[in-house]
Amino acid sequence: MEQRVSLITLGVPDMDKAAAFYDALGWTRAESPDGVIAYDLISQTLGLYPLEKLAEDMGLPLSALGAGAMTLSHNTRSAQEVDQLMQAAKAAGAEVLRPAGEVFWGGYIGYFRAPDGHIWEIAHNPFSPLSEEGAFRWNGF
Structure with a gap:
């Protein structure tokens, strides 16, 4: 495994509210047809994804995601x-x-x-x- 992180995906409860925040910081959205709101960074991408869908993708109940430190x-x-x-x-x-x-x-x-x-x-x-x-x-x- 090469030593890098390519994509940081944040599970968010409200996509519109989350995107409005990053938009207000002056970030520019990248095109994404798959339900992700993406922002290209320097050599990485930050993706916003519905929290429920993230849990589903992982095969976990929403309650198992917790709140990481x-x-x-x-x-x-x-x-x-x-x-x-x-x-x-x-x-x-x-x-x-x-x-x-x-x-x-x-x-x-x-x-x-x-x-x-x-x-x-x-x-x-x-x-x-x-x-x-x-x-x-x-x-x-």
């Missing part, structure tokens, strides 16, 4: 960009869980919960600068 992280080029994105997320309907601020390891982060329930971290890591096109690597490029 996981975050989706978006790294930025500056601390100021973290502040801007946290404000944009709140304006788009997110619940701010942790306002942006400095952290013990030298970075700058904030957390929000999207209307679909998924938790996002917005982070600036000065030790992992992004590539010119915005790609992230743990120790930078």
Whole structure:
């Protein structure tokens, strides 16, 4: 198995509400005829899919999906960009869980919960600068 994640699929209870949130953040939808609302990212795609259908695809009852302790992280080029994105997320309907601020390891982060329930971290890591096109690597490029 090659070391990469190609598609992140979020099971969401309300497709229209979830898509409206990501649209409000300025993301552009990709065409998808199969019931997925997709957003192409840098070398990945984020897909929104009805939660019930996701459980059905997995062969699990909806109650078995639970709520995993996981975050989706978006790294930025500056601390100021973290502040801007946290404000944009709140304006788009997110619940701010942790306002942006400095952290013990030298970075700058904030957390929000999207209307679909998924938790996002917005982070600036000065030790992992992004590539010119915005790609992230743990120790930078």
